[in-house]
Every structure is written in structure tokens, then in C-alpha cells.
Amino acid sequence: MSIEVKNLIKTFGEKRVIDDISFKVENGETLAIVGFSGSGKSTILKLICGLIPLDSGEIITSKGDIAMVFQYSALFDSLNVADNIAFALRERKDLRNKYSEKQIKNIVAEKLELVGLKGIENKFPSELSGGMQKRVSFARAIVTEPNSILYDEPTSGLDPISSTLIEDYIVRLKKETNAASIVVTHQMSTITRTANRVIMLYGGKIVYEGTPDDMLKQNNEYTKQFVTASLDGPMQMIAEN
Numbered sequence: 001m002s003i004e005v006k007n008l009i010k011t012f013g014e015k016r017v018i019d020d021i022s023f024k025v026e027n028g029e030t031l032a033i034v035g036f037s038g039s040g041k042s043t044i045l046k047l048i049c050g051l052i053p054l055d056s057g058e059i060i061t062s063k064g065d066i067a068m069v070f071q072y073s074a075l076f077d078s079l080n081v082a083d084n085i086a087f088a089l090r091e092r093k094d095l096r097n098k099y100s101e102k103q104i105k106n107i108v109a110e111k112l113e114l115v116g117l118k119g120i121e122n123k124f125p126s127e128l129s130g131g132m133q134k135r136v137s138f139a140r141a142i143v144t145e146p147n148s149i150l151y152d153e154p155t156s157g158l159d160p161i162s163s164t165l166i167e168d169y170i171v172r173l174k175k176e177t178n179a180a181s182i183v184v185t186h187q188m189s190t191i192t193r194t195a196n197r198v199i200m201l202y203g204g205k206i207v208y209e210g211t212p213d214d215m216l217k218q219n220n221e222y223t224k225q226f227v228t229a230s231l232d233g234p235m236q237m238i239a240e241n
Contacts, residue, residue: 002180019204
């Protein structure tokens with residue numbers, strides 16, 4: 001088992017964003033986390049990879065790296081593609097002296113080919129489309145051979161065709177790496193094309209857990225409202241000041 005979350009709680013100020021949540025993700029499985037904006041989806045990813053501290057609960061992960069693919073790629077504009085992908089191999093203390101420059105070059109080329117971007121090592125992020133930047137961020141995420149991959153809104157801001165391509169690569173990377181994957185998304189195509197299971201958050205709690213197919217059946221009042229994008233239902237949008 002690669003990721004297990006037990007009784008997770010996280011509060012910001014007086015608001016409990018995550019309220020006693022538990023779930024598991026096995027190796028080679030993709031879990032989609034869905035819900036309204038502000039429901040705590042991205043917060044869970046940040047807690048798992050240690051970007052923010054949890055208040056209470058437990059997060060258990062298998063030994064190995066946890067990779068994070070950020071919503072807007074988060075590439076370094078001043079570095080070319082090769083240097084962006086190789087950044088962790090050169091800068092992390094535990095990896096800094098592990099590989100020669102020739103080995104790093106080969107690893108970068110291998111990861112780029114895996115995401116369908118062979119031969120663009122010398123290009124800069126500004127020369128790439130949004131979809132290509134996203135795939136470079138995938139290559140950067142898997143350069144350390146992680147056993148867990150976290151995707152934060154991977155198709156955000158992309159056109160439908162680019163979104164489909166990104167979804168295909170999420171599936172491909174799962175097969176290639178056998179990683180436990182979590183995809184935070186609000187896009188139905190991403191849920192149905194990439195996920196084995198889905199959990200839906202509302203009010204800091206899990207209000208649905210099941211397969212994408214079961215979700216589409218709309219037997220749950222929460223999934224019915226989400227799938228149909230209805231304003232009527234148990235989930236209410238609250239305006240933030």
C-alpha cells in the first residue's frame with residue numbers, strides 16, 4: 001500500500017477544512033478527489049507531500065519519493081527544459097552526487113520520450129504550449145522514480161484536446177511507474193478516463209466514495225448534484241469575502 005490517510009484533520013483559523021478524513025490508495029491505482037472549490041482537495045495533496053503540517057491524524061506512505069504535479073506546471077522560466085527536469089537530480093542532497101552529467105542527460109531524454117516530447121531539451125518554457133509545459137512538469141515529477149504521484153488540477157486551463165492528451169499520459173505514467181496516484185480535479189472526463197476510484201469532499205468530510213461508473217449513475221444526492229452541475233442539492237456554494 002503506497003498511501004494511507006487516517007483521521008486527517010486540518011484547520012485554517014476557525015475553519016476546519018479537512019474533518020476526520022481517511023482513505024487508502026494502492027500501488028498502480030488512481031484515486032480522484034473531487035468537490036466544489038474550497039472543499040479541501042488541494043489541501044489534502046499538500047498535507048500528503050508535507051508542504052503544510054497536519055493538525056492531527058496520520059499519513060502513511062511507502063518508502064520512496066512522492067512527486068507533485070502542480071496546477072500551473074510551475075516550471076522555472078530561466079531554465080531550459082533539460083535543466084528543469086534535472087533540477088532535483090542536481091540539487092537534492094541525497095541525489096546531488098549520484099549521477100554523472102552524462103547519466104542525467106540520458107535520464108532527461110528518457111523521461112521526455114515517455115511523455116511524448118523527445119528532443120526538446122534546449123527549449124525554454126516560454127516556447128512551449130500549455131499542454132507541453134504540463135507534460136514537461138510530468139517528466140520532472142517522475143525523474144526521481146517516485147512511488148506516489150499527486151496531480152493538482154492537471155487539465156486546468158487546457159483546451160479539450162490538450163486535456164485528453166494529458167489524461168492519456170496520466171494513465172500511461174500509472175502503468176509505466178506502478179505508482180499510487182491521486183488526481184484532484186473537477187473535470188468529468190479526467191475522472192472517467194484516469195480514475196479507478198473517486199472520493200467527493202463537502203464540508204470537510206467524504207460524502208461519496210466509489211467508482212467513476214457508480215458516480216455517473218447519480219444514486220447519491222451529492223454525486224447527482226456534481227454530475228449535473230445543479231444549483232439544487234445538499235451542496236451549497238458559500239460566497240467568500
